[in-house]
Amino acid sequence: MRPIWTLEEARQADQEAVSSGVPYPALLAQAGLQLARFIQARVPEGAVMFLTGPGSNGGDGWVAARHLARRRPVTVIPIAEPRFPGAGDWIAAAKAAGVVVGQNPVSLNGAAVVVDAMYGTGFHGSVMESPAGPWLAALESGGHPVIHVDLPSGVETNTGQYDGPELNTLATLTMGAVKWGLVGYPGAEAAGPIVVADIGLPGHGQASFIDPEWAKRHLPRVPRLGHKYSRGHVVVIGGSRAMPGAPVLAGMAALKAGAGLVELVVPESVLGRVAVVPSLIVHGVPETADGSLQVSDVLSRLAARADALVIGPGLGPTAPTALIEVLAKIPVPAVLDADGIRLYAQAPKAFGANWVLTPHAGEMGVLLGMTSARVNADRRRAVLDAVHATGRTVLLKGMFSIVGSEGGRLMVNSSGSPVLATAGSGDVLSGMTAALLAQGLPPDQALALAVYWHGWAGQIGEREQGLSMTADNLLDYFSPARHALEQEEEPTSVTYWD
Numbered sequence: 080m081r082p083i084w085t086l087e088e089a090r091q092a093d094q095e096a097v098s099s100g101v102p103y104p105a106l107l108a109q110a111g112l113q114l115a116r117f118i119q120a121r122v123p124e125g126a127v128m129f130l131t132g133p134g135s136n137g138g139d140g141w142v143a144a145r146h147l148a149r150r151r152p153v154t155v156i157p158i159a160e161p162r163f164p165g166a167g168d169w170i171a172a173a174k175a176a177g178v179v180v181g182q183n184p185v186s187l188n189g190a191a192v193v194v195d196a197m198y199g200t201g202f203h204g205s206v207m208e209s210p211a212g213p214w215l216a217a218l219e220s221g222g223h224p225v226i227h228v229d230l231p232s233g234v235e236t237n238t239g240q241y242d243g244p245e246l247n248t249l250a251t252l253t254m255g256a257v258k259w260g261l262v263g264y265p266g267a268e269a270a271g272p273i274v275v276a277d278i279g280l281p282g283h284g285q286a287s288f289i290d291p292e293w294a295k296r297h298l299p300r301v302p303r304l305g306h307k308y309s310r311g312h313v314v315v316i317g318g319s320r321a322m323p324g325a326p327v328l329a330g331m332a333a334l335k336a337g338a339g340l341v342e343l344v345v346p347e348s349v350l351g352r353v354a355v356v357p358s359l360i361v362h363g364v365p366e367t368a369d370g371s372l373q374v375s376d377v378l379s380r381l382a383a384r385a386d387a388l389v390i391g392p393g394l395g396p397t398a399p400t401a402l403i404e405v406l407a408k409i410p411v412p413a414v415l416d417a418d419g420i421r422l423y424a425q426a427p428k429a430f431g432a433n434w435v436l437t438p439h440a441g442e443m444g445v446l447l448g449m450t451s452a453r454v455n456a457d458r459r460r461a462v463l464d465a466v467h468a469t470g471r472t473v474l475l476k477g478m479f480s481i482v483g484s485e486g487g488r489l490m491v492n493s494s495g496s497p498v499l500a501t502a503g504s505g506d507v508l509s510g511m512t513a514a515l516l517a518q519g520l521p522p523d524q525a526l527a528l529a530v531y532w533h534g535w536a537g538q539i540g541e542r543e544q545g546l547s548m549t550a551d552n553l554l555d556y557f558s559p560a561r562h563a564l565e566q567e568e569e570p571t572s573v574t575y576w577d
């Protein structure tokens with residue numbers, strides 16, 4: 080279990096440790112020691128400068144400074160009067176070990192690394208208006224390499240909101256478990272690579288990362304005596320004159336993720352443009368005047384044969400709401416993406432059992448009646464609200480995608496790559512998810528495994544092709560990504576230090 084904590088959960092973990100008999104100073108001591116070891120490993124030589132705040136985040140800094148002063152030049156620059164528990168003693172010990180206390184005006188020049196121990200989970204508000212503001216500006220303009228303690232100072236613990244500058248960040252060493260702010264926006268950008276330090280706190284929470292060992296265990300096996308129907312039958316419903324390629328991408332992804340049989344159901348006038356891949360079966364069905372899918376008996380019949388549906392890739396904005404209402408009556412699990420989600424939002428009572436929704440921030444905004452900026456301002460809350468509103472499993476896409484399911488259970492994906500932010504990438508993900516649904520995985524597991532596998536494909540694709548990766552290239556990396564899953568390879572965006 081690799082939990083992600085809210086502020087409340089971090090405090091609860093603290094409380095639990097303390098009430099089980101661990102004195103609070105022991106936690107601070109452990110955090111400071113881990114921080115010192117981490118700095119020493121990452122930047123082994125040269126002067127270290129600590130910027131320390133008033134609270135225990137600053138305390139972590141003071142303790143680490145004391146350890147490092149035995150080996151190398153260390154300066155601590157307090158940006159506010161220290162008020163953390165035991166500050167007097169810790170500071171005296173640090174000075175006795177040779178830590179130099181910087182007096183204003185202090186220059187950061189000459190530091191091999193600057194440690195940001197100004198604010199952690201106790202911060203609220205605008206960091207540029209706080210005493211840390213001028214220091215962040217100096218770090219930005221000097222381009223100094225920075226290690227953040229627990230959170231980049233100014234990142235809000237539960238949401239990731241942050242109004243500070245982008246720095247030359249080496250890493251964020253976070254204590255006990257990842258905080259939501261580090262996987263929220265723009266906190267995730269500010270944090271850089273996240274490293275979790277074990278400080279002996281209990282490790283549970285409502286949310287957790289998708290675990291490599293879990294992913295391996297849930298990869299569907301191909302039955303040795305299987306035939307194409309026993310491997311899962313996926314039907315993709317979508318396509319329009321403007322977007323004939325999207326259902327093809329979803330269909331190919333479903334095949335490559337192990338579905339035994341994939342059929343595409345598209346408007347009849349685009350049939351010729353969709354029938355391009357011999358392994359996909361395509362059906363043209365009745366359409367509206369502007370070439371969007373129309374409700375028809377043949378469409379319903381084709382959909383009812385599936386083990387799982389994909390509804391939405393390339394469907395276009397003018398498909399009728401009735402389409403979703405008809406499909407909702409078919410008792411088959413389905414992935415709703417793209418315009419499927421927009422239709423769903425217009426017909427909110429139409430949901431079928433076992434449907435999953437895979438919105439990006441914009442589509443999530445349509446579901447919740449808010450802007451994408453508001454969705455991204457509190458992504459955790461948006462997922463919880465969407466699960467509550469729809470009663471369905473929901474994936475909010477983007478870096479650190481979040482899967483939310485019944486009861487408020489959340490899973491966060493740490494695999495992935497910026498190259499996945501490309502046209503068609505979501506179609507690929509929806510096909511992959513449907514393949515896993517069709518092979519019998521329950522909705523939350525199918526989504527979590529798909530997003531993790533898809534992220535790995537993006538990561539490996541980026542390594543091989545750099546930023547010129549496209550969504551159809553992504554299909555070529557399903558197999559190496561599956562191999563990475565089988566090897567339980569660890570994504571590099573979050574690592575564990577103990």
Ligand SMILES: NC(=O)C1=CN([C@@H]2O[C@H](COP(=O)(O)OP(=O)(O)OC[C@H]3O[C@@H](n4cnc5c(N)ncnc54)[C@H](O)[C@@H]3O)[C@@H](O)[C@H]2O)[C@H](O)CC1
Nearest residue numbers: 093106107110134135136198199200201202203204209229
């Ligand atoms: N989780 C644990 O068990 C441990 C956490 N540790 C570290 O402690 C910090 C949290 O410490 P806390 O004292 O609660 O908060 P901060 O250090 O973040 O600072 C709070 C401090 O800042 C003031 N403040 C807040 N907002 C502003 C503002 N906008 N402007 C000015 N000042 C502000 C506030 O009044 C407080 O005085 C956690 O992140 C870890 O780094 C330890 O490691 C021990 C175990």
Ligand SMILES: [K+]
Nearest residue numbers: 198228230232
């Ligand atoms: K910090």
